Structures are given as C-alpha cells and as structure tokens.
Amino acid sequence: MRIARLLSVALLAVSAIAVAACNNDPLQVTAVQLGKSLNPDNSVGTHTTSFKPRDTVYLSVLTGASGSGTIETKWYYGSTKVNEMKKDVSYHGGAATEFRFHNTAGLPPGPYRVEVLLDGKSVDERTFKIE
Numbered sequence: 001m002r003i004a005r006l007l008s009v010a011l012l013a014v015s016a017i018a019v020a021a022c023n024n025d026p027l028q029v030t031a032v033q034l035g036k037s038l039n040p041d042n043s044v045g046t047h048t049t050s051f052k053p054r055d056t057v058y059l060s061v062l063t064g065a066s067g068s069g070t071i072e073t074k075w076y077y078g079s080t081k082v083n084e085m086k087k088d089v090s091y092h093g094g095a096a097t098e099f100r101f102h103n104t105a106g107l108p109p110g111p112y113r114v115e116v117l118l119d120g121k122s123v124d125e126r127t128f129k130i131e
C-alpha cells in the first residue's frame with residue numbers, strides 16, 4: 001500500500017511538472033522596435049526610422065510574459081508587399097523576436113512600412129524610409 005501511495009505521489013508530481021513545462025498561453029506583444037543593430041537579447045540596439053540602401057533593417061517584437069504563438073511580419077515598399085517572414089515561438093518569460101530586412105543589391109529609396117501580426121491578427125505597424 002505504501003509503494004502504491006508513493007507511486008501516486010510521484011506520478012502526480014511528474015504530471016504537474018509536465019503541465020508547467022507546456023506553454024500554451026497566448027503571447028502578448030508589449031513593443032515593436034525598429035533600428036540598425038541588435039543587442040545580445042535580440043532587442044534593437046540603435047533605434048532609427050531612416051536607413052541607407054545597403055543597411056539591414058532590424059525589427060524586434062517584444063513580448064512581456066510566457067506564451068506561444070506565431071509572429072509574422074509583412075514588409076511593404078509603398079503599397080507593394082515585398083517580403084513576408086513568420087516565426088513560431090514559445091517563451092518562458094519576456095523575450096524579443098528579431099526579423100531582418102535587407103537586399104544585398106541595395107533597397108530602392110522611398111517609403112516603407114512593416115506590419116506585425118500575432119497569430120494572424122495585426123498588432124502593430126512601423127514606417128521607415130530608405131534614403
């Protein structure tokens with residue numbers, strides 16, 4: 001009887017750990033950053049909205065708590081969609097998800113915007129220019 005009780009307690013403990021390890025909570029976007037460099041934690045290091053044609057445009061999507069979801073970016077030159085990126089993520093605590101936009105031949109000058117979506121729903125948008 002004692003062994004059965006110990007096994008039940010152990011099974012309950014393992015089940016609780018497994019449930020805690022699963023991260024099914026939805027993500028919450030707390031900020032969107034745009035700039036020319038990244039910090040080691042993937043947040044933007046040098047914030048700007050003005051870039052040169054051969055620059056890499058860095059975008060970081062900050063989430064404030066644990067959760068899982070799909071973060072997507074849609075990049076536009078004027079009204080034309082020129083790129084789309086998607087990342088499935090799962091975090092335990094706050095995090096930064098980075099996206100990079102560049103063209104080795106150089107981006108054409110003009111107005112750009114990037115739309116950020118979380119699980120298919122638009123959550124933010126940033127505009128920038130290539131000079």
